[in-house]
Amino acid sequence: MKLHMLYFARLRERFGVGEETLELAGATVADLLAVLQARGGAWAEELAAGRAFRVAVDQAVVAPDAPLADGAEVAIFPPVTGG
Amino acid sequence: MKIVVQSESFDLGAEVDAMRAGRTDIGAIASFVGLARDMNDGSGVTAMTLEHYPGMTEKALSKLVDDANARWALLDVTVIHRIGRLLPGDPIVLVAVASAHRGEAFAACEFIMDFLKTQAPFWKKEETPEGARWVEARESDDAAAARWSRD
Numbered sequence: 094m095k096l097h098m099l100y101f102a103r104l105r106e107r108f109g110v111g112e113e114t115l116e117l118a119g120a121t122v123a124d125l126l127a128v129l130q131a132r133g134g135a136w137a138e139e140l141a142a143g144r145a146f147r148v149a150v151d152q153a154v155v156a157p158d159a160p161l162a163d164g165a166e167v168a169i170f171p172p173v174t175g176g
Numbered sequence: 177m178k179i180v181v182q183s184e185s186f187d188l189g190a191e192v193d194a195m196r197a198g199r200t201d202i203g204a205i206a207s208f209v210g211l212a213r214d215m216n217d218g219s220g221v222t223a224m225t226l227e228h229y230p231g232m233t234e235k236a237l238s239k240l241v242d243d244a245n246a247r248w249a250l251l252d253v254t255v256i257h258r259i260g261r262l263l264p265g266d267p268i269v270l271v272a273v274a275s276a277h278r279g280e281a282f283a284a285c286e287f288i289m290d291f292l293k294t295q296a297p298f299w300k301k302e303e304t305p306e307g308a309r310w311v312e313a314r315e316s317d318d319a320a321a322a323r324w325s326r327d
Contacts, residue, residue: 102227102299103310145313149297152232168229168297172313175226175257175298176210176269176289 094163096125101170104146107135122148123157125167145172177253179237181228183260186270195252195274202251206281207272208289214264216311219304224311226259226268229297233257236296240288244273247287248280255288257298287324294321 096115105111117125126148130140139146147154149168150161161167178191188209196202212224241253252274262268271288275281300311 099229101229101297102301149229149232152229152235154295168232170229170297171299171310173294173297174300174311174313175228175296176293 094161094165096161097164097166099166099168101168103171104139104169107139109135117161120160121157122150122155122159122161122167125161126157129169140169146170147172177241178255179234179241180256181230181233181237181259182256183258185258185267186256188267188270188272191254191256191270191272195254195272199251201276202274203276204278204281205272205274206278206285207270208285209267210269210289212262212264212266212268216302219302219306221264221302221304223261223263223303225261225301225303226257227299227301228257228259232297237292240291240295243291244284244288248275248284250275250280250284253284253288255292257292257296259298290317290320290324293317 094117096117098113098115100108100111117128119125126140130137147170150159151166188207192205192207195205214221237255241255244250244253250273254272256270258268271285273281273285294317302309302311
């Protein structure tokens with residue numbers, strides 16, 4: 094499936110990319126994270142188990158076992174700090 | 177209900193006046209204004225830049241206001257959050273809640289701020305004499321939001 098990926102704030106800077114289109118052979122957020130971690134470097138470091146980050150699918154925060162659908166907008170970002 | 181994300185500043189008095197204009201059923205308006213400080217975590221802060229997730233931000237803020245409306249009898253709610261570069265002393269966020277009596281207005285205003293801090297996708301980057309740094313989320317903010325689910 095094709096995913097529209099977005100990265101924000103500190104993670105955008107660490108990854109060196111704000112958005113990309115990604116072709117995923119998988120079904121869930123956990124599958125996607127495994128693919129991104131396999132890129133190594135900042136990806137492996139920031140998305141490692143136990144690190145604090147959030148994943149939103151179509152603009153709602155979800156758990157790692159959440160399913161993904163073709164064409165979904167998936168955002169990965171640090172815990173929020175507004176207000 | 178008014179929910180706005182903007183780079184421009186805002187005027188608390190004007191927002192409260194707009195809220196009560198032409199109506200006499202409002203008995204209480206509680207408001208909160210968050211300001212950029214010149215100090216955080218032991219360092220001077222000379223400026224900050226607020227980034228957000230366009231689209232999700234508006235959805236998240238609408239949901240917070242819907243949740244507050246479901247919980248209390250509210251007559252109107254205004255939420256304004258700024259983005260972009262701000263200087264110490266600049267207003268960042270405004271929440272104003274109108275209701276018939278003060279209890280609902282006070283509680284809903286605090287509820288909306290507590291969940292805005294933990295749910296709305298905004299991020300602050302501070303400029304300090306030691307360089308720029310992203311603000312880390314605080315556990316005390318999670319605790320503040322969590323207490324609303326106890327009762």
